[in-house]
Amino acid sequence: MCVALPGKVLKIDGRRATVDFSGNTVEADAGLVPVKPGDNVLVHAGCILQVLSQNENDSLRSLFRELEEL
Amino acid sequence: MTDVRPFLKNYDGPPVRLMEVCGTHTAAISKNGIARMLSPAIRLISGPGCPVCVTVTAYIDRLVELSLRPGTVVLTFGDLMRVPGGRMSLNDAKAAGGNVRMVYSPMDALRLAESDPKNTYVFAAVGFETTSAVYAALLEDAESERIGNLKLLTSLKIMPPVIDWVCRNQGGVDGFIAPGHVSVITGCKIYQPLAERYGIPFVVAGFEGGQLLDAIYALVKLRGRPRVMNLYPSAVRENGNEEARRAIRRYFEPCAAAWRGMGTIPGSGLMLRKEYSRFDAGSAGLDEDCNFSPGCLCAKVLTGAISPADCPRFGRLCTPQTPQGACMVSQEGSCYNYYISGRGSK
């Protein structure tokens, strides 16, 4: 039930956002996090939960280095 | 990045038992055949993180009663429709003339309520922190749009107290795959006190096969260490979504909550604050839980005490077509997922 899917914000109208999920556009509530067009976001049950960040590879790489040393 | 597969397949260190708490993880583990990629020394067990599965019968009974009341429409996610209550399921209630409608998002409730002011719309608000945030957003919208005919029947739960319950009462868990989308809201640091109390690691994981394998690798490596590691940093921040937590706190306050198979756990739920009781469809005191099918071992499955395949009914009397318990009804239920993927079959 905690399924959430990534999509891209196309436009904002107050608390409503239009989000594109690879070609399907849906309306989602944008009241829980500030978003702007172009943001990649995580949507759960019709509501945007978070803006996804893109550049996390460095932090993951350093966590893995730490694990390998254990 | 490291290829963790050979390590996980060939691991021959001390046995480790890892629990995935989240029902969406249970479903992803089954779908990706993860259990088969692990050495026999690494065992995955499913925990109490399927909101539909842990819902007690008194809650279903109350929804049924509301749906049969003239002027009331019950709105629900699909999974809840087939869960048997003490007398009947919402599906049965619908067949008996009850007013029940399935929706995909609580946000659909706003439009339905707005377009039909003569009826009261009651949303069956089940879920964990993730979905609680959505209900808070819904109430904000209902307030700002002055929609007065929308209420919630709540059975909302939060994760840390039930993880604590499992560690204290069940034990034998060497690490937790922490729920990814709950952590989007709560942040990953909420697991630190639990990690320290029980001396075990928590790894926050995404939902793709590779992400799950990475999390299992991290947990095996971190065995015996009170460490919280976030392997889903694109979505999960140290502090989570503070705005969402503020919205949750505005409308809800902590309460004791009844869990199928675990009884009432103090501080493990959320209820509407007094000042917002106008949104409440009568959620207090729905604690009773009668075993709707005698012999169903859902309660033990939910706490990881047994694997679904250990239930004598599993796959024989009890299948997704003939479910005997909520764990076989819900698409995130352990029994359902073990059945459809062959996970855990002997």
Ligand code: SF4
């Ligand atoms: S297999 Fe069926 S009867 Fe057994 S615990 Fe699971 S849901 Fe209950």
